[in-house]
Amino acid sequence: xxxxxxxxxxxxxxxxxxxxxxxxxxxxxxxxxxxxxxxxxxxxxxxxxxxxxxxxxxxxxxxxxxxxxxxxxxxxxxxxxxxxxxxxxxxxxxxxxxxxxxxxxxxxxxxxxxxxxxxxxxxxxxxxxxxxxxxxxxxxxxxxxxxxxxxxxxxxxxxxxxxxxxxxxxxxxxxxxxxxxxxxxxxxxxxxxxxxxxxxxxxxxxxxxxxxxxxxxxxxxxxxxxxxxxxxxxxxxxxxxxxxxxxxxxxxxxxxxxxxxxxxxxxxxxxxxxxxxxxxxxx
Amino acid sequence: xxxxxxxxxxxxxxxxxxxxxxxxxxxxxxxxxxxxxxxxxxxxxxxxxxxxxxxxxxxxxxxxxxxxxxxxxxxxxxxxxxxxxxxxxxxxxxxxxxxxxxxxxxxxxxxxxxxxxxxxxxxxxxxxxxxxxxxxxxxxxxxxxxxxxxxxxxxxxxxxxxxxxxxxxxxxxxxxxxxxxxxxxxxxxxxxxxxxxxxxxxxxxxxxxxxxxxxxxxxxxxxxxxxxxxxxxxxxxxxxxxxxxxxxxxxxxxxxxxxxxxxxxxxxxxxxxxxxxxxxxxxxxxxxxxxxxxxxxx
Numbered sequence: 001x002x003x004x005x006x007x008x009x010x011x012x013x014x015x016x017x018x019x020x021x022x023x024x025x026x027x028x029x030x031x032x033x034x035x036x037x038x039x040x041x042x043x044x045x046x047x048x049x050x051x052x053x054x055x056x057x058x059x060x061x062x063x064x065x066x067x068x069x070x071x072x073x074x075x076x077x078x079x080x081x082x083x084x085x086x087x088x089x090x091x092x093x094x095x096x097x098x099x100x101x102x103x104x105x106x107x108x109x110x111x112x113x114x115x116x117x118x119x120x121x122x123x124x125x126x127x128x129x130x131x132x133x134x135x136x137x138x139x140x141x142x143x144x145x146x147x148x149x150x151x152x153x154x155x156x157x158x159x160x161x162x163x164x165x166x167x168x169x170x171x172x173x174x175x176x177x178x179x180x181x182x183x184x185x186x187x188x189x190x191x192x193x194x195x196x197x198x199x200x201x202x203x204x205x206x207x208x209x210x211x212x213x214x215x216x217x218x219x220x221x222x223x224x225x226x227x228x229x230x231x232x233x234x235x236x237x238x239x240x241x242x243x244x245x246x247x248x249x250x251x252x253x254x255x256x257x258x259x260x261x262x263x264x265x266x267x268x269x270x271x272x273x274x275x276x277x278x279x280x281x282x283x
Numbered sequence: 284x285x286x287x288x289x290x291x292x293x294x295x296x297x298x299x300x301x302x303x304x305x306x307x308x309x310x311x312x313x314x315x316x317x318x319x320x321x322x323x324x325x326x327x328x329x330x331x332x333x334x335x336x337x338x339x340x341x342x343x344x345x346x347x348x349x350x351x352x353x354x355x356x357x358x359x360x361x362x363x364x365x366x367x368x369x370x371x372x373x374x375x376x377x378x379x380x381x382x383x384x385x386x387x388x389x390x391x392x393x394x395x396x397x398x399x400x401x402x403x404x405x406x407x408x409x410x411x412x413x414x415x416x417x418x419x420x421x422x423x424x425x426x427x428x429x430x431x432x433x434x435x436x437x438x439x440x441x442x443x444x445x446x447x448x449x450x451x452x453x454x455x456x457x458x459x460x461x462x463x464x465x466x467x468x469x470x471x472x473x474x475x476x477x478x479x480x481x482x483x484x485x486x487x488x489x490x491x492x493x494x495x496x497x498x499x500x501x502x503x504x505x506x507x508x509x510x511x512x513x514x515x516x517x518x519x520x521x522x523x524x525x526x527x528x529x530x531x532x533x534x535x536x537x538x539x540x541x542x543x544x545x546x547x548x549x550x551x552x553x554x555x556x557x558x559x560x561x562x563x564x565x566x567x568x569x570x571x572x573x574x575x576x577x578x579x580x581x
Contacts, residue, residue, distance in 0.1 A: 021373070088367055098357045098358040099354050269335075
């Protein structure tokens with residue numbers, strides 16, 4: 001039995017268990033609020049047609065929401081969990097166990113993936129009652145969507161891990177991920193076609209993954225005629241793969257070093273300091 | 284030697300926390316690292332656990348430098364951490380079983396690993412709470428779980444940093460019994476830190492007193508007591524006047540006293556200074572800087 005492989009296998013089990021724990025917990029309140037908010041948006045958009053695209057605004061927004069959720073979950077999820085686990089000592093425990101770090105990281109990845117997948121279903125299932133984007137897309141479109149979402153996750157996950165490693169507290173991890181993400185989402189054509197924005201904002205948005213995950217999801221699910229509402233009037237699959245790929249590659253080159261450095265520094269004394277800081281915050 | 288520490292030094296910025304700590308521990312020994320808060324106990328134990336790199340010195344834990352210790356080395360160590368709120372959604376048995384399985388690849392015919400989960404839960408007295416969520420445990424129950432997690436891999440060497448902080452007297456006694464059982468039955472070598480002298484006296488085969496970043500005394504509780512037994516306080520009244528005297532040999536002093544004054548001595552009191560007094564004296568002497576270089580080897 002190779003101990004590293006064994007640790008990774010235990011990590012998968014760990015991820016599944018933590019996902020199950022989260023299903024029955026107050027985490028789902030957040031999912032419900034998001035679902036209600038998104039369905040409300042779709043409800044108001046269900047009758048407004050986008051002339052150029054030949055589809056309703058709601059039909060554009062639903063795939064965009066899926067793309068955005070993946071990028072959001074890939075960045076904010078691991079950042080929050082990692083910083084929380086540094087504070088509460090989960091990480092130190094992992095460090096004290098042989099190959100516990102491997103188990104921890106695999107577990108976090110599995111759990112984050114399941115969290116994101118579940119979050120997508122929570123948006124998609126009620127959304128389909130308002131706009132049935134899947135019926136036009138067919139099996140090929142669904143596979144393309146899964147590929148886009150997987151790439152989107154790979155492009156943000158390592159950055160979430162980096163943010164969780166460098167932040168001093170769960171609060172600051174949220175601050176350095178959530179706030180920029182909200183700003184980027186606002187300019188990425190998720191809730192309204194990006195072509196309505198000034199050119200320089202369009203340019204800025206195309207640097208980040210959110211626009212491209214949304215674009216890719218629309219390309220996968222919508223008819224070709226809908227490309228008319230996109231920048232340049234066409235689906236830009238190569239560019240999407242390029243931008244998301246660069247984020248993923250740079251992220252996966254950077255994250256292991258930063259994670260290792262963070263893990264090496266973890267000690268009981270460090271954790272105790274964070275514990276004291278957290279208790280101060282609570283009071 | 285299970286533990287070998289020579290001239291261990293630690294410096295944070297410009298502050299020296301450890302100024303050359305020396306000690307060793309053999310197989311099966313229970314060693315208490317005793318000292319006031321801020322003496323460097325936690326720093327020392329974290330260096331030995333491999334969680335912290337020392338500034339200088341020679342450290343060997345199970346024959347390996349903790350800075351380069353691999354996972355197979357890690358599998359032979361047990362670390363009892365002070366949990367706070369980690370794994371709050373896991374159940375007691377679930378987490379112990381999960382963490383124990385990381386040790387399975389390191390099981391040998393000579394030493395099977397890990398502990399049987401239910402047996403271990405019983406050992407630490409959590410059977411009733413095995414299916415409880417960890418977040419719902421009381422402070423004392425949580426600490427027992429910490430100990431269980433520390434020993435789940437049947438370590439050869441166990442580190443306990445302030446193990447009974449926040450325990451009530453009953454939980455403290457249960458814990459002491461557990462430590463005795465571990466060292467007697469499993470032959471574990473145990474290094475624990477504490478600032479409670481009574482606890483060190485009860486648990487340890489050997490006490491190391493750490494103050495100001497140095498080991499200032501090293502010996503069995505008995506040796507420490509005997510060293511102190513020499514200094515006793517004698518009080519008596521003679522001719523309406525109260526006298527106080529400190530003597531190394533109280534018996535001889537009192538015999539002498541009666542030889543000098545056959546009558547007229549009353550209210551005689553002889554008080555041997557306790558181990559606590561010696562400890563306080565040692566630490567105080569050290570902190571006032573009188574014992575900078577001298578180490579009391581007993």
